[in-house]
């Protein structure tokens with residue numbers, strides 16, 4: 001098996017550390033480089049500053065950059081990947097429209113896969129939501145997400161993607177929390193973001209009407225679930241043609257670190 005050489009962007013952050021730890025348990029990927037504004041003196045591979053990333057990607061023969069950093073770091077990263085002909089897997093959330101367009105432009109030059117959630121359960125949740133929305137076209141919908149206190153963006157990237165699925169089925173307007181006299185209106189989706197402790201990531205969608213309620217819930221129990229999905233995606237993406245890919249493509253071909 002060819003081993004995929006990785007650079008981890010955001011290497012010293014919560015997810016970056018988990019990616020690097022998880023990669024050491026696998027044969028299909030190896031972390032050759034980290035990129036971070038702050039270093040990690042314990043690291044067994046070099047960690048370079050974002051300004052030195054482009055040179056390091058070239059000299060270290062990197063196949064794929066796997067990115068869990070901050071929303072404003074993604075645009076320069078995509079440009080560096082294009083300039084060095086390196087594939088990009090990104091899980092960073094909170095991206096604005098301009099950054100999404102830069103990722104799309106990069107995908108014309110190199111393989112690009114961006115996902116707001118790398119867990120297999122969330123891909124299944126998306127499918128379940130799609131099916132529930134088709135079966136219950138007029139039911140009220142509300143969305144609740146809960147994450148650790150260090151999370152920067154709200155609502156979560158996953159919640160935003162779930163809302164896009166709702167919008168595929170009907171005209172809706174998101175309302176972020178309610179306060180005072182604010183009765184629910186037709187076509188409204190209430191979105192609630194809780195931030196507390198070390199919660200890894202929970203998403204719950206409520207569909208209710210007609211004297212019944214259906215809840216669809218996903219709970220990540222560790223960051224490892226995201227890391228495994230992102231590493232599966234990285235190995236799968238290496239060597240592919242330029243283009244835009246999704247986790248659905250990856251999970252159809254792999255099962256938790258193994259080729260099917």
Ligand SMILES: NC(=O)C1=CN([C@@H]2O[C@H](COP(=O)(O)OP(=O)(O)OC[C@H]3O[C@@H](n4cnc5c(N)ncnc54)[C@H](OP(=O)(O)O)[C@@H]3O)[C@@H](O)[C@H]2O)C=CC1
Nearest residue numbers: 010012013014015038068069073091092093116117118226
């Ligand atoms: N798609 C998915 O499955 C998942 C996505 N995420 C997303 O991943 C992202 C990171 O989450 P998390 O690890 O918890 O966040 P952290 O804040 O722990 O880590 C982010 C890291 O990025 C670093 N960073 C900042 N600027 C740059 C830059 N220009 N180049 C490279 N690195 C940079 C930060 O360094 P410093 O602190 O020194 O500024 C920090 O170490 C978030 O957007 C989160 O929502 C998280 C989990 C799963």
Ligand SMILES: O=C(O)C1=N[C@H](C(=O)O)C[C@H](O)C1
Nearest residue numbers: 093116117151156157158201
């Ligand atoms: O920041 C996190 O931790 C997570 N972010 C992603 C998101 O914004 O949806 C995925 C997961 O929920 C964990």
